[in-house]
Amino acid sequence: MTQSYETGKAMVELGAKQPHELLLMLGGVLAILLSVAIYGIQAANQGIQPSQYGAVATTVVINVVLGGALWASAAITRKNLMNGAIVAGVISIILIYFGGQPGTIGGVVGILGAILAAAKPYMPWSRRD
Numbered sequence: 001m002t003q004s005y006e007t008g009k010a011m012v013e014l015g016a017k018q019p020h021e022l023l024l025m026l027g028g029v030l031a032i033l034l035s036v037a038i039y040g041i042q043a044a045n046q047g048i049q050p051s052q053y054g055a056v057a058t059t060v061v062i063n064v065v066l067g068g069a070l071w072a073s074a075a076i077t078r079k080n081l082m083n084g085a086i087v088a089g090v091i092s093i094i095l096i097y098f099g100g101q102p103g104t105i106g107g108v109v110g111i112l113g114a115i116l117a118a119a120k121p122y123m124p125w126s127r128r129d
Contacts, residue, residue, distance in 0.1 A: 020120060021074040023113030024088050028071035031095055031106025035063035038102055059100045066095045066103065070110045077117050085117035 017025075039056050042048060048056055069091050077084030092110030095103040 017074075018077075018117075018120070020085075020113045020117035021077060023109055023116060024074035024077070024084075025071050027092065027095075027106045027108075027110030027113055028067040028069070028074075029106075030109055031063045031067035031070065031099060031103050034102035034105060035060050035067075035099070059098075059103070063095070063099050063103050063106070066091055066099065067106055070095065070106065073110075074113075081117055081120060085114045088114035088117065 039048070039060055070088060073084050073088040073091060075084075076087055088110055092107040092114060094107075095110065096107035099107060
């Protein structure tokens with residue numbers, strides 16, 4: 001199996017990210033993909049009841065928007081670690097509360113990333129002497 005230049009470049013960029021950034025990105029992706037997958041499979045197999053259209057649409061939109069915001073908070077942590085951690089924590093809590101099952105899964109991973117980002121300056125391996 002050969003590896004293209006773009007794939008190698010993407011892997012190097014991914015390997016250069018901090019663990020808290022990866023957790024925040026994973027939380028956002030999980031919220032989005034799980035939401036789309038769960039409701040997409042339900043719509044394909046048994047259909048969604050017309051009375052549930054509003055609730056399903058609202059849940060999917062909330063998960064996509066907040067999942068994208070959680071992904072973006074990983075970029076915020078690169079500029080200012082504590083501001084990114086605070087934004088990620090707030091987004092994750094809202095995602096857990098309003099996101100249904102996919103939002104809960106993505107939100108819990110986001111909370112873990114926010115905690116890790118907030119604790120990073122106090123970790124022994126991050127101190128520079």
